[in-house]
Amino acid sequence: QKEVEQNSGPLSVPEGAIASLNCTYSDRGSQSFFWYRQYSGKSPELIMFIYSNGDKEDGRFTAQLNKASQYVSLLIRDSQPSDSATYLCAGGGNQFYFGTGTSLTVIP
Amino acid sequence: ETGVTQTPRHLVMGMTNKKSLKCEQHLGHNAMYWYKQSAKKPLELMFVYNFKEQTENNSVPSRFSPECPNSSHLFLHLHTLQPEDSALYLCASSQGTGVYGYTFGSGTRLTVV
Numbered sequence A: 001q002k003e004v005e006q007n008s009g010p011l012s013v014p015e016g017a018i019a020s021l022n023c024t025y026s027d028r029g030s031q032s033f034f035w036y037r038q039y040s041g042k043s044p045e046l047i048m049f050i051y052s053n054g055d056k057e058d059g060r061f062t063a064q065l066n067k068a069s070q071y072v073s074l075l076i077r078d079s080q081p082s083d084s085a086t087y088l089c090a091g092g093g094n095q096f097y098f099g100t101g102t103s104l105t106v107i108p
Numbered sequence B: 001e002t003g004v005t006q007t008p009r010h011l012v013m014g015m016t017n018k019k020s021l022k023c024e025q026h027l028g029h030n031a032m033y034w035y036k037q038s039a040k041k042p043l044e045l046m047f048v049y050n051f052k053e054q055t056e057n058n059s060v061p062s063r064f065s066p067e068c069p070n071s072s073h074l075f076l077h078l079h080t081l082q083p084e085d086s087a088l089y090l091c092a093s094s095q096g097t098g099v100y101g102y103t104f105g106s107g108t109r110l111t112v113v
Helices: none
Strands: A004-006 A011-014 A019-025 A032-038 A045-050 A054-058 A061-066 A071-076 A085-092 A096-098 A102-107 B004-007 B010-013 B018-025 B031-037 B044-050 B053-057 B064-070 B073-079 B087-094 B108-112
Touching: A004 A085, A011 A019, A019 A032, A019 A085, A019 A102, A032 A061, A032 A071, A045 A054, A045 A061, A071 A085, B004 B087, B010 B018, B018 B031, B018 B087, B031 B064, B031 B073, B044 B064, B044 B073, B053 B064
Parallel strands: A011 A102, B010 B108
Antiparallel strands: A004 A019, A019 A071, A032 A045, A032 A085, A054 A061, A061 A071, A085 A096, A085 A102, B004 B018, B018 B073, B031 B044, B031 B087, B044 B053, B064 B073, B087 B108
């Protein structure tokens, strides 16, 4: 069974803090990893993708990939209330598997 | 219109009805997908079409029937559904299969009564 696992949360951080979201995956053949943000009642929106080991930064977001340990993480710096959403991790090769999502609340 | 458009946004149907969900993408993508999203569960891949050819069918019951007439349009035909089929049905598209991220439509909230 190929799985992607996330802590469902909820995760609460104060405004301006760093939010850290983690994801592990079971399929060692997974090559591509994605983070999606899903606001309540809305569809998922792609915010980051990473293919190589290490860090990838885009604005306030940093994705980290460690293939040896089979985990992916997303750091959100200077968290804002508008970042409050569910974050979905997805990974795979020809087919992607999604985690159940981590609910993040940024407290003003 | 831009992005991925799904209609209808909401659908209530009886177990003996037949209905169809429609998805259209205006991104020039070659792959289209149907996903099912239920509460507390991961997104479940149902069908994948690449260049309008079906490449994945994840053991989906035959009461769900996909149709992809071209790379821009995708349908999900529904008949004799069960209450447990109530969920958010998401259409997505990507440039190709494999390494590309998806663009999701806004979804159809389906309730089977």
